[in-house]
Amino acid sequence: MNNVKNPFHLYLEPTGDVKKKLASLFFDFVLVLTCVSFTFFLRVFLGDGRWKNKHHNLCCGEAMSKTLFAAVSLFLLTLCGAVYAETTIVFATDATWPPMEFVNDQKQVVGFSIDFMTAAGREAGFKPVFKNTAWDGIFSGLASGKYDAVVSSVSITKERKRVMDFSEPYYTVRQALIVNKASQATSLADLKGRKVGGQIGTTGYFAIKAADGVEAKSYDEVGLAMEDLNVDRIAAVVCDDPVAANYALDKYKDRLKIVAVIESGEAENYGVAVNKGNSETLALINRGIAAVKAKGIDRELKEKWIGQ
Amino acid sequence: MSEPERTTIEIGDGAAIPRAEDRGLVSAWWLALIGAATLLVVLPWIKPDPYLTILRFVPDGVVITFKVTVLSISLAIFIGLVTGLGRISRNRFINLIASLYVEVVRGIPLLVQLFYIYYALGRLVRVPDLVAAVIAMAFCYGAYMGEVFRAGIQSIDYGQSEAAQSLGFNPRQTMTYVVLPQAWRTILPPVGNEFIALLKDTSLVSILAVSDILRRGREYASESFNYFETYTMIALIYLVITLILSKLISLMEYRLSYYDRR
Numbered sequence A: 001m002n003n004v005k006n007p008f009h010l011y012l013e014p015t016g017d018v019k020k021k022l023a024s025l026f027f028d029f030v031l032v033l034t035c036v037s038f039t040f041f042l043r044v045f046l047g048d049g050r051w052k053n054k055h056h057n058l059c060c061g062e063a064m065s066k067t068l069f070a071a072v073s074l075f076l077l078t079l080c081g082a083v084y085a086e087t088t089i090v091f092a093t094d095a096t097w098p099p100m101e102f103v104n105d106q107k108q109v110v111g112f113s114i115d116f117m118t119a120a121g122r123e124a125g126f127k128p129v130f131k132n133t134a135w136d137g138i139f140s141g142l143a144s145g146k147y148d149a150v151v152s153s154v155s156i157t158k159e160r161k162r163v164m165d166f167s168e169p170y171y172t173v174r175q176a177l178i179v180n181k182a183s184q185a186t187s188l189a190d191l192k193g194r195k196v197g198g199q200i201g202t203t204g205y206f207a208i209k210a211a212d213g214v215e216a217k218s219y220d221e222v223g224l225a226m227e228d229l230n231v232d233r234i235a236a237v238v239c240d241d242p243v244a245a246n247y248a249l250d251k252y253k254d255r256l257k258i259v260a261v262i263e264s265g266e267a268e269n270y271g272v273a274v275n276k277g278n279s280e281t282l283a284l285i286n287r288g289i290a291a292v293k294a295k296g297i298d299r300e301l302k303e304k305w306i307g308q
Numbered sequence B: 001m002s003e004p005e006r007t008t009i010e011i012g013d014g015a016a017i018p019r020a021e022d023r024g025l026v027s028a029w030w031l032a033l034i035g036a037a038t039l040l041v042v043l044p045w046i047k048p049d050p051y052l053t054i055l056r057f058v059p060d061g062v063v064i065t066f067k068v069t070v071l072s073i074s075l076a077i078f079i080g081l082v083t084g085l086g087r088i089s090r091n092r093f094i095n096l097i098a099s100l101y102v103e104v105v106r107g108i109p110l111l112v113q114l115f116y117i118y119y120a121l122g123r124l125v126r127v128p129d130l131v132a133a134v135i136a137m138a139f140c141y142g143a144y145m146g147e148v149f150r151a152g153i154q155s156i157d158y159g160q161s162e163a164a165q166s167l168g169f170n171p172r173q174t175m176t177y178v179v180l181p182q183a184w185r186t187i188l189p190p191v192g193n194e195f196i197a198l199l200k201d202t203s204l205v206s207i208l209a210v211s212d213i214l215r216r217g218r219e220y221a222s223e224s225f226n227y228f229e230t231y232t233m234i235a236l237i238y239l240v241i242t243l244i245l246s247k248l249i250s251l252m253e254y255r256l257s258y259y260d261r262r
Helices: A018-047 A061-083 A112-124 A138-143 A158-163 A203-210 A222-230 A241-251 A279-295 A297-305 B023-046 B048-057 B059-087 B092-106 B110-124 B129-154 B158-166 B171-208 B213-224 B227-256
Strands: A087-093 A101-103 A126-132 A149-155 A164-166 A171-173 A175-180 A195-199 A215-219 A236-240 A256-261 A268-275
Touching: A087 A112, A087 A138, A087 A279, A101 A112, A101 A149, A112 A126, A112 A149, A112 A171, A112 A279, A112 A297, A126 A279, A138 A149, A138 A158, A138 A164, A138 A268, A138 B227, A149 A171, A158 A164, A175 A203, A175 A222, A175 A241, A195 A203, A195 A222, A203 A215, A203 A236, A215 A222, A215 B213, A222 A236, A222 A241, A222 A256, A222 B110, A236 A241, A241 A256, A268 A279, A279 A297, B023 B048, B023 B227, B048 B059, B048 B213, B048 B227, B059 B092, B059 B129, B059 B171, B059 B213, B092 B129, B110 B129, B110 B171, B129 B171, B158 B171, B171 B213, B171 B227, B213 B227
Parallel strands: A087 A126, A087 A149, A195 A215, A195 A236
Antiparallel strands: A149 A268, A164 A268, A171 A268, A175 A236, A175 A256
């Protein structure tokens, strides 16, 4: 807990359900009582062993009981520390989507979204923990409670809104069409009968499926689609424009180019997804997002990660 | 005087291992098949909203899965035959090459090989994804097949080869007219099992964006968020297919074991 500013933060700011927190406090109190009484029990009845023959004493004497006492106190101390820490929100992120979220050469999950949520956490007072999770199935993991929220460049769509709640938008993107440098195509309509790739379950892939006569091909990661485009197995890739820029202008800058922003699609907004009805987490995240936007931190981050 | 105590030895039917013809054994297979088939029919019938849609979405994936399986197994049998013969070859060079291939391929996880061959091949030659997937699967399974063939050939008594040679057959004739025809009997059942294993392992090619059963299911699930329902249906489809195939293989095994049963 290195960035705890105010240890009583949790109890002073009524951000969430007060009753729940009182209940958890009470539970902690009971736990503390149990531990203390257990320690005393050990000290009195097993420790000095006056009530039993010395040879049959299993828990041997003063030294043992002291160690036990020390161990239990240490456990209690850490418990108290945990009680007074900030709320932690576990975010799932598919770190294969540079520059929004990806794994850098130090094996850390970094990127625009990561920095954004860390800043939001600093503003709203929660500690974000990022869990690198495969995209395919990321929402089922959310539903089964493996993490509290998904921040993985999730565009807010009607279909997704049916099954989960979204935070305020934090970034706006469009779908970009990437082709090989030699290709003449300038839109999806030029690619009739050809294979076009996108990451499974992304809005880019849905855009390909919606286009007539184009054979949609889904990949687990957008990077794999880019590699298949690079070796000419497919004719084009559709994905969010910052990601498209990252691949076409940086990694594959000699081979690929961005030719178009998909004409039919309106702008999409990234939001943080939480389970339906998880208003407590959502409120905290929304407060963070609003504060980051108000302070202009998002513009700095955009410059840092996306440029232009 | 009392009677001397007698120990009675109970004599059962002595069937420690039930025999294959035992009718009672069939029940597990029937239970699984009927259960899976019933669920496959009843679920879409009762709840057509996700289940029937999933069933409508997946069939072209089944075709792709079969295509990949059949093409890879044919190629793998060919590679396996060559490798198996190479492994028992007296020519040191051929033997070394075949053994090296088997050792290397068996030592690398199938998933890693698939990725490697698919993307390495892509850098070298322009091949469509399905062909790349088939080559990758056949390359991996060729090594396993090679071991099946080697074991099958070595299971034929050496006396057979000696007899053939004493009748003036050269080594090639011995192999093609005497050893291999007999070895087939031993080889075919494990080849059948490899076929089923390969069919199940083709689900791995879905990571290469080949639209097989699993990939189709995942595409559906990622759009509708019906993960549980989708994977239930996919598991049932695979189960029904493999159950039918395993029955066919055990029938084949039964017919091939005619001489052993006599």
